[in-house]
Each structure stands twice: as C-alpha cells, then as structure tokens.
Amino acid sequence: MTSSNKAAAHHAPDVKMYFIIFGALLVLTAATVLVSYLELPKMLGITIGLMIATVKASLVAAFFMHLKGERTLIYGFLGLTVFFMAVLFLLPITDAVETEKNRQPMAVGSVLPQAAGEAHHEEAATPAAHEAPAETKKPAKSKKPAGAKKSAH
Amino acid sequence: MNGNYGWGLPIQASTFAKEIDLGIYAIHGIMFAIFILWSVFFVYLLVRYRARPGVPSEHWETGTLQSMIPDLIVLGIEICLILFYALPAWSRIKMTVPPEGKSNVVEIVAEQFAWTVHYPGADAKFGRSNAALVDAQNPAGLDAADDAGKDDVVTVNELHIPLGKPTVVYLSSKDVIHSLFIPEFRVKQDAMPGMKIPVWFEPTLTGKFEIGCAQLCGIAHSIMRADVFVHTPEEYEKWLAAQHPQTQPY
C-alpha cells in the first residue's frame, strides 16, 4: 500500500455520492438555462442565475474537492481569499456606480468606428446618450457595434 | 502675480487655498514634533545603551497596551485630523459644486499638450460640439447649426475668469489622462477621457496665474501649460464682449 494511505483512508471516496451530485449538477444546469428563457426582469434574472451557480459551485467544492472534511488551515486561506475577492468586487463597482453622473459620451462628439470617408459628413454623430441612436439614412458599410444595434436595457 | 514663487507654498489665490495650507502646515508641524521627539529618544538610547565591557544587557517587557502608547497617540492625532479637518474640508471642496446659476461655468477640454477653454458666452448655454468639425479655426468643434453656440467663445491655453464668484470648470480630455493643476488656487483634478468632471474654485486675487499638467500625458507633458487671467467683473465683461463671437466658416 502506498505510504500516503493516510490520505486514502482520510476521505474514503464513496462513488455513489458522486453520481448523486452529478445528477444534481445536471438538474441545476438545466434550471439555469430555463430560468433565462423566462425573460425575467434583469436584476431578478441576475440574482437567480448567480444563486444557482453558487449552489452548483459549492456542491462541486464540498464533495468533489473534499472540502467538507478539510483542515482549518485551508479554510483560513480560502476565507482570506473570499474577503479580498469581495473587496476587489465591491469597491470598483461602487466607484463605477457613483461616477455614473460624470460619465458621458465625449463632449467633442463620439466618432463611431466606421469607414472614414463618406460616413462623416451626412451622419450627425450626435452623442448617443441613453436611447438607441437615430437610424441613419444609409447604414454604414461595416456592421455597427452590437451595442448600438439592439435596444438598450 | 506670476514670478513671486519662493521655496514654500505659492501665494493663496483662492478661497479654499487657506484651508488646504492650514492642513499642510498643521500636519508638518505634527510631523516635525514627532520626529524630533523620536530622534532625541533614539540618540539617547544609542548612547546610554552602547556596549560597555562588563555591563550585560537586561531584557524588559511591558504589557501590550503600554507598548502601544505611541501608536495610540498617532492614531488619536489621525482621528482628529480626519474628523475635524479632512472630512469637512473634502466635502466642501470636492463633493459639493456651487450652483451654476450664481457661478461662472466654463468647459475645459485637455488634449495632448494644450488646454481648450470653451465659454458659454452671454446666453450661458454651450453650443453643441462635434469632433468631426474640429480644426484650427474651430478648436472646440462648434456646430454652426446650434444657435446656442453663436455667442460662445473658445480660447486655447488661456482661461479668463471674473473675480468675486466661483468658477465651475467641466473638465474632460480628448485623448489621454491629463490633470488640471493651478498651484496658486490649490486646485488639482485629473481630466479623464470619457468623463466630464466638475471642478470649482473661487479666485480671491486678480492677476495672471499658471496652469500646469500634473499627470504624465506624453512627450511634451512639461510644456503643456496655460495661463489663468483673473479680471474684475467689469474687465471680464469687457474682455468677453471683445471676443468676436465664434463664427463658423461655411
């Protein structure tokens, strides 16, 4: 037997549990896809989608990565990482939210990347503030950025 | 007023300059005091406890709290600085912008190595601008179709402001990050492309002051300077009228 039998005996892999988790993960994946077809309001859709993803991730972490019976030192490092990750998420996002009022399409006109020549003169590239830009008479040759084509939120 | 720069802080030519200088002097006073005290104690320790034959070292230990007294003093000073100085002054200077009705509003667009200043003119409304129309005669790209732009005035590397009322500058940049820095007014704000950031100051002295760029913006970052002319209100009106309204060559 290998000298790391302590590792083997430590978490006797019970295969049956793995298949149960496998089933659960498939069901949750299907659930995520279905939820997206329900055309829920944006924020609700986001929270549900992320909650399902978190459940799936914790299933994989707890059973497949044997985090359930792990030592506290590993929990310590993971806890530290989660704290720093939360900081990395929250602060830049608060900044993005709070400086929203200062953010504006360029005062000196936002020039969309098109063929330089003819598109310039006839299209008054008024800064597309928040509504879809007015359709120009003749669509510019290259495809407009996807963002501008479809309706906003 | 240019030219009377010395080695210390430049003269205070705006309302909150005094407030900022108060903070700088106070903090430097505290720093010198702390440094002098520590140095005296440090030199005393070096002399008193230098290695002398036959005199063994003796270990001494104190409770955690007693050992943290210097830190608590520094923390106390810092808390006072934050509560009584930093928070109120910061909210006055950076977080509140004076109402545009009673202040002189200007748009400054920074670009690689020049400041384009755009005044709304008498109707206090900015004409629409469009990058496609930017050229030598029309640095701000004013759109002729928009009548609000008829009386707008555009100057490059010159900012003319009246005394007596606050000036609100809407700062943005065409290409890279610049930073509007007026030493005498103690004003500094990065001009971020894609953002229009309000900066305000109220001059207290008339005369000519200097604008510098405080954020590395390319090879000519050091020669990207401009001048601020603070006029008395009458002088300012005369200057504004003298500027022929920005005509748009068809």
Add this chain to the structure above:
Amino acid sequence: MTHHDSHHGHGPDDFISKYVFSVDHKVIGLQYLITSLLFLLFGFILIMVLRWQLAYPDQPIPFIGNLILGSTGGVVTPELYNQLGAMHGTIMIFLGVVPLGVAAFGNYVLPLQIGAPDMAFPRLNMMSYWIYLPGGLLMLSSFIMPGGAAQSGWTSYPPLSIINPGQTVWLLAMVLIITSSLLGSINFLVTTLNMRAEGMSLMRMPIFVWAQFVTAVLLLLAFPPLEAASILQLMDRVAGTSFYLPAGLVVNGEALKVSGGGQPLLWQHLFWFLAHPEVYVLILPAMGICAEIIANNTRKPLFGYKELVGSMMFIGGMSFVVWAHHMFLSGMSASLGNFFLVTTMIISVPSVAVLTCLVYSLKGGSIRFTTAMLFALAFLPMFGIGGLTGLPLGITVTDIYLHDTYYVIGHFHYVVVTGSIIALMAGVYHWFPKWFGRKMSEGLGKLHFWTTIVCMNGIFFPMFITGLAGQQRRLYDPTAQLHNLTTQPLNVVSSVFAWLLFLAQLPFIWNFFRSIWHGEKVGDNPWEATTLEWACPSPPPHGNFEKPPKVYRGPYEYNVGKKAAWVPQHVAEVKA
C-alpha cells in the same frame, strides 16, 4: 530518518546542476542576489542619466554624452526621458528590491531559520528563478526594440500606455515576472507552514520568517489581479479591444478606431490593487531583516515579539483595502475618497507599532555598532521620515495640492530607498559570513554607510521642498513652467547627490566581491546569534543540517535570566 542521511550526501556534482540549473535553495538564493543587485545598479544608472536632464535641461551630457546618446549629440530626448523614468521605476521595484528582499534573502535564509533541509518544491523554486531571469532580460531588451521601452511611467496608465509605443514588451515581461513571484510565494508559504523543525511553533519563528510569510501571502493574492489587468491591456494593444479606451478618443487630430466602452479607471483600480500590497512587499522583508539584526546586536530579545507579529499581519490584511489613496483625484467618486482616507489612516498605525517595538528594543541592550547594525539603526529614523511624510499624502484634502508632485517622490523614496534598500544592505553585511564563510571588511562597510546615508538624504530631502513649491513629477523640463523656476537649484542639488551616491556604492561593490575570496575567515557563528541559520556550517552543505535540529526556545534568547550570555534555539537545556 534514514532518508535524510542518504539525501544529505547525495548533492548534485557536475557544474551545470550544481551552479546553473540547481535546485538547492542556497544556490538559487545567491543567483537571485547577484541578479537583483545588478538590476538595482542598472536601474540606478538610468536615473543618473535622467537626473542630468532634470538638473540641466536640454544641455548635452559632457564626456560620456556622445558615447551613450550619440544620435542626439548627448541630449536626453523627451521620449528617452519618459523611457528612463518608466523603466527606472519598473526595474527597481519588480526586478530589484522585491527579488532581493523576498527571493534572495527569503530563499537563502528562510529554510535555514526554520531548520528545513530545502524548500518544499525545489524544482518549482528553480523554475521561478528561470522565469524571472527571462522576464528581466525581456524588460531590458525593450530599450533596443523599435519604439523603445515603455514610456508611460511604471504605472502605465491607459489610454497613454495604449497609444505610446514600447508597452507591449513591458506587459509580456510583467506577466513573466508576476508568474515567477507567484510560484515563489507558493513555495515560501508551504515551506514555512509545513517544513518547520521539531519544536518550532509559530510563535518561536524569527521575525524575519514572519515577515516573509506575510509577504508571500500578499504576493500570492495581490499579483493575479495585475496579471489579469495586464492581459486586458495586452489585448487592448494587440487585439484592438478597448477595455480601457472610452468611446470617441481623438488622438492628435483623428479619431481612434476602437469600439470604445472601456474605462481607464478600471486599470487604475486593478493596478493599485496590486501596487499597494506591492509596496508592503517591499518594506516587510526590510522590517524583518532589521528586527533580526537589532536583536542580535543589542544582545537582548526583541521588545514586543507578539506586537511585532500582530502588526505585520495587520499590515498584510489591511494592505488590500487602502489602494485608492493613489486615486483621490483621478475622477474616482469623492465619497470613496473618504473610505480610503479612513483605511489609509488605520494602516499607518501598525507601521508605527513596528517602529516603536524596534526602537524600544534598543532600551536595555548593549549595542554593538557593526556595519549591519549601523544600517539597521539608520532604517529607523529614515523609515520614520518616509512614514510621516505619508500623512499629508494620505489626508485627502492636503493630497489635492501634493498629489503627483515631487513631494510624493520624496515620500516613497524615503520609504523604499532609505527604508528597504539600506535594510537589504544591512542584510548583506549580516548574512555574508553565512553565505561565504568570510566577513566583509568593517572599515569599507562604515565608509559605505556614512557616504550612502548622506547622499541619500541629499537626493531626497530637497524633493520635499520642490514638492511643496508645486513642481509636478515626471516633467521632462521643469524650467518650462514658471512656478518651478525658483526651485530649479534644488533639482541640481538632488542630481549632484545622485551621482555621488553612485560613487558611494563603489566601496560596497569592491568589498562584496573581494571578501568572497579574501575576506577574514570566520566560524559558523561570527555574530554569536541564536537563530537556527547559525547552527549549521557556513556555507551550509547541500541539505543544510547534519541531523534535523530540534527547537527548545524562542528565537532571541540573549541572557534571559540564564548564566550563558546567549543560548541558541537548537541547544538542549543548559546544564546548571
């Protein structure tokens, strides 16, 4: 422990695997030492050229001017000026001080101090050096690339860093250096946690090991965000994406053909998310080294071992929530400025705590003024100035005036140069006998100390005055702006002292290389130190200890109530 003996005698024998591709932490430590000292020297030469342009704008450099800048007749062009500035910052931090403090001293001394035969993953250790070296050479080669080296500061703020030439090679080299540091930090953490000698509990570890431990955690968790941000910037430069380019940029006349939608502030957040823990990565090893040297040369245990450890861990934890005090004026929201004001003030307290404990450690000692001790003692007031001048920069209101001026440059050089670098020099003088079995000459050492301290202060103290007068940083020609004219003589003073500082390093370089072969031969423990690295022969053989040491007491047991003046950690109970 039969494994151990066979392992001990078996070390690699042929030259390549003994000195070049070696997996022995001592050889890798020395490789890092020599490489990072050379990078420090190169970075220093860059700034000496730049300082000529600051002192005498637009005048050709005499004597060597045509030699190094033939094309422009010896005059430093603005592009070259920006390259020198950006590369000086990058080389000194990422290729000089961090590898010296963390990788050189950490690799060599840490395993010895915890009684381990080697690092946990020796091959990974070798790999981290052999990723660091190509990264460094790639960074250096960017000078001769078309378009030259990076020109938008060591912080490479977009959109300037995306428009300017030279940044792509900088980003690739940064990804290599970051990967090397990541592998190194994993190695350090696992070694410190898993391979301590018997009886070496966490609270019996020397302060140097604690400092390296906290530093490794910072490296591990703070570097990946910069790696991701660098990949995004690399995509912006190479694949035409616009993560950091807002819509409608007009660069000298015509519109930039990018899809827009990017945020320059995003890079600043991600960059400073790394760069602030990075500056604590610069200072923590220095604090660890000074603690070791002060404990050894005052012949008494350190004052407040628990406070020191607590402060270092508190610094490590807090260093992740303070980064945006670099961005008070960058268009970030003002209310976030208040949040980072408070966290910055909180993090200044543990730094004061570390200084307090180190100064209190002098009380009651019998201080030996060896060269290493002189440097370690000089660290205290110098780092004190560095820390104190951080106060007006941390307070949001005074930062309005002082941000991006020479005051900032004075502040961080007082922390890094008269803080970290002189502490690292102290470490070289202190552990040289362990590395080579010979001592560096004390006479040359003291000469090097006094000249270095005087010159360093001569360079950086005038910067506070020019900063208060309002001279912005990174100015190619300060005299172009009227408000900088009166302080121009101070730029000349700083430049002259910078060149003198180069001369002051010559005795150190000579002393270092001469002493390897001709230094005064010394035994295993010339400083009569109690920590474990002095328990093995110097230079330690492959596998370090004949038999793994046992630890019976704390790291600094200098005459604590016992008759013997000092009792090393590994010695069993002293017979009555």
Add this chain to the structure above:
Amino acid sequence: MSATATQALGPSKTTTGIPNGKLGVWLFLTSEVMLFATLFTSYIVLRMSAPSWPRGWEELNVPLAALNTVILITSSVTVVLAYAAACERDKAKFNAYLWITILLACAFLVVKSFEYGHKFTHHHFPSTSIFFAVYFTTTGLHGLHVILGIAYFAWLSYWAKDNWDHELFVGRVEYGGLYWHFVDIVWIFLFPALYLL
C-alpha cells in the same frame, strides 16, 4: 530524478499534517480565484458603465454553451472517479476514467472552437465591441486553463504507467482533480454570467 526534499519528508510527516502538494495546489487555486475574480470585476464594471449592453443570448449560442457546461461537469465527475479508482488501487478503472476526462476536455475545446469559428465568420472579433472583447478574453483565458489541465492529465497518465506505486502518486491524482474542479467552477460562473444574463 534526484532525491529532493519532498521525497525525504513524505506528505504526512509535515508540521501541519497537510501534504506539501495539497497545500501548494490549494494556494495556487486561491491565486487563480483572484485572477478570475478580476476578470469578473472588469466585466461587471464595464457592463455597468456602458450605455447599452446586449443580452447574452442575442449574440452568443446558448445551446452550444449548455452542452459545454454538461461536458465539463461530466469530466469533473470522471476525474473524481479516477481519483477514487487510484485510492482503491484499481489500475484499469483509473486509466479508463482518466482517459474519459481527457477526451471530454478535448470535446470542450472542440465545441469552443466551433463557437469561436462561428463568431469569426460573422465578423465578431474582440475588437468589434466591448461585449465581445470581454467574451473572448474571459473564455479564452478559461480555455487556456483547460489546455493546461489536459497537459497535466496527459503527463499524469504517462507517468502513472511505471510510477503506480510511487509515494506521491495518489496525491498527484488528487491535485490534478482539485485543479480540474476549479476550472469547472470557473465555467459554472462564466456560463450564466456571459450567456444568460
């Protein structure tokens, strides 16, 4: 392979009781968590500050991505079964599960290349819009990690042939599994974030 320190000490005789390799892999995973957290933060910040942002399914092919998710989850299961087989010293089952994992990982890459190919033919490049820039960079970096996983498993199956009784063999299978589960977790978050929200 020269006798290095890891062999001398062996996994279970370390001070903290956690084998060196396991602690090392977990630390590596924490740094990877920070790497992908940065990409998610950038995605959120860019999305919140953009005037308009297309919904995931308008631009991207959701069924293909769902298939990819199922592939990755299955490969996650087969890797843990391979680890179970290694613990029970069942060589045949171990090799079988390991090779299934490698094949599934390759299938993931093949499906991914179809998706990318489809995008490129429609002139959707990273430079087209910020949405595609985020999409290509994030899924590209994740794909790179899948390739690294495949390389590790390929080396493991080659090394397992004559090191079946090596002291660290079971550990190395577990560490490969841990890394692979992490890559799967990243995709579990990536899939809804990019495709479904």
